[in-house]
Amino acid sequence: MLRIVRNVMVVLSFAGACIGMAAGPAAAQDGYSRPKRFNLFAVGGGYFASDIYTGNYTGSTASGSVHLSDAWAYGAHLVFYPERSAGLEFGWTRSLSAVSVFDPTHPAQPNDRGNVMFDDLQIDILFLNRRGPAAGYFELGAGSTIVTPELTSGLAVNAKAQGRFAWNFGIGVIYDTPGALVARIDARYRAMDTNHQTGSYTYCDYYGFCYNYASDIYSSGEVTAALGFKF
Secondary structure, eight states: OHHHHHHHHHHHHHHHHHHHHHHHHHGGGTTSSOOOSEEEEEEEEEEEOOOEEOSEEETTOOOOEEEEOOEEEEEEEEEEEEETTEEEEEEEEEEEEEEEEEOTTSTTSOOEEEEEEEEEEEEEEEEEEEETTEEEEEEEEEEEEEEEEEESSSSOTTOOOEEEEEEEEEEEEEEEOSSSEEEEEEEEEEEEEOSSOOEEEEEEOTTSOEEEEEEOEEEEEEEEEEEEEEO
């Protein structure tokens, strides 16, 4: 979890810096390029995965975990602008992560288990701050993540694809060129309800009171660039 939070903070900082650089010089060009009602983007970038803990961690006892690798991401997004300061986005993004397993009781066993595919289908609301051709934005939305296992051994090899409720938020910048092209960078944090407990943690304080934490949420990060056209 710490790794994914760190990755998301890095990509959000990067996107924020890009928004600042793009919006600054564009402020003097307000009205330079009026956006069209629709933008259609081809999207590509990076998917930042997190690990899933499969056991209980108490004190110094190791917990088993499923490791999902970072991966490339690609997809397509369609944005409709009912007005200049707001957009409604329909998006699809796909990534393929390698799966490996850590079992503290059998640390020497082979741990590569294949791949898992994520198809993110989402509807998002974009809140835009337009300054000439550049528009910085904040977005939030929800949808479904379809998880398709492609495993070679263990971990329910024959499991079928399943859709899970997911939500996301992020920031980015869209740049309208004088012609038909439009460009974009975007950084997002995404969370998915797995409908299964993905791990638990038990903590006992100095006075002997113990607390248990359990989670069924899987989180990931995403940073992408996109090129499209407006119509």
